[in-house]
Amino acid sequence: MHALAAADEPPNPWFSLQFARENTSAIMTALQEHVLLTVVAVLLACLVAFPLAVLAARRPRLAGPVLGISGVIYTIPSLALFAILAPFTGASKTTVLIGLVLYALLVLVRNTLVGLRAVPDEVRDAARGMGYGPRQMLWRVEVPVALPTIMVGVRVATVSTVALVTVGVIVGYGGLGQLLLAGFQNNFYRAEIMTATVLTVALALFLDLLLLLITRWLTPWTRRSAS
Template sequence: MSAQGCLAANDWICGEYLRSRSQELTDATVQHIWITAVSVAIGLIVAFPLALLARSRPAFAGPVLGLTTLLYTIPSLAMFSLLLPFFGLSAGLVITGLVLYSLTILVRNIMAGLESVPEEAREAARGLGYGPARLLWEVELPLALPALMAGLRIATVSTVALTTVGSIVGKGGLGNLITDALTSFFKAQVLAASVLCVLLAVVADLLLLGVQRLLTPWTRAGGGRASRRARLPRRTDRAARPGGGGPSPEDGRATADDPVKAVG
């Protein structure tokens, strides 16, 4: 079948669609990335002080977590309808809704990361004269980064998916193409936009994973040392038995367990 034929036949996979609509796909992808990035960035800026408030004032922890969880349970159509009088049919409407949805994930993971910091590390820093602000930025946040970055990755992937819902107001990035294609059952456009959305989520997650590894090099260093230590006994056993002889690991355990056998 010719390239033009796949469009006429409404095939799922159609190279001619990708060539003829490449600019449309590019524009939708750029809008999708922009809405996602702005939403996650604002969500992180809002979630951080909320998490600090909930941690420093235990009385606020319940209301903060309860409110963010409640916001997450509101259906997207209802959320956008509630925000419509304030933002109109604009990208701000979609971004605000996505920010509110991201709070429950970000707040909980920031709190979990800060709570996972060993109390010994805090006491040692206070003993060195660290004030609250310096303690937070130089001790607690670096140690909380793995949990914080895990929450950021989840929130980002979730936001990539939820951005498509913005198509109900014409600001959904790739979601606009999916909605338009579903109306006419344009298979190639549905598949192309859906695959691009999945690829965006995967790429965003991998990028944030790379950032996490750069910011937490000690996690890789510790794992590497543990791995080398785990491999060392096996190399020692092979060196002790070049021809297949020598004591086996079972013999070594028996000797360690029963010193009398070793003497005998």
């Protein structure tokens, strides 16, 4: 990404409205890419993590390996992981998405598993007495009871993914990370760096609040029990 136009202001300010006005198009493009990468990565991670957590809940002996492998992946430095993936998937969005999905797995699998394990045995027994099979048990009993815990994992995974997207700049797809890198390359231009930082934090807070509201909408019984 080419260095954006620097604002004609006192030397290297941290905040510059003129910079934001002159580079609105580039900033919005970076923000849109950041949002897209985050949302797609979290959705894909949920699709992978949920069956893994259900499998671990159904077969406790698999819980250790599933959590262990996802935990080992989580400890790999992000720069190293993207560098490992790049020779196979190229400098593409696919590389970034695979890395983001792998990092989100630990939180999502762990929280989903904890939520499923926390379903009271008497609730399961009552469902069996009503003739529920394994599939009905999962979707009509276990998932609704575990949903608050699952959504906490989704919120944590989303916020961490927002931060990790910026690292994707090493393969050319880092959303707001593009602005951060350009700011460092442009003689450490502070307004560019601060704009990217503020937008990244604001995006994380917005998505976290949005998921909190979605959780409250999906689990109205938790509000009633709290009152």
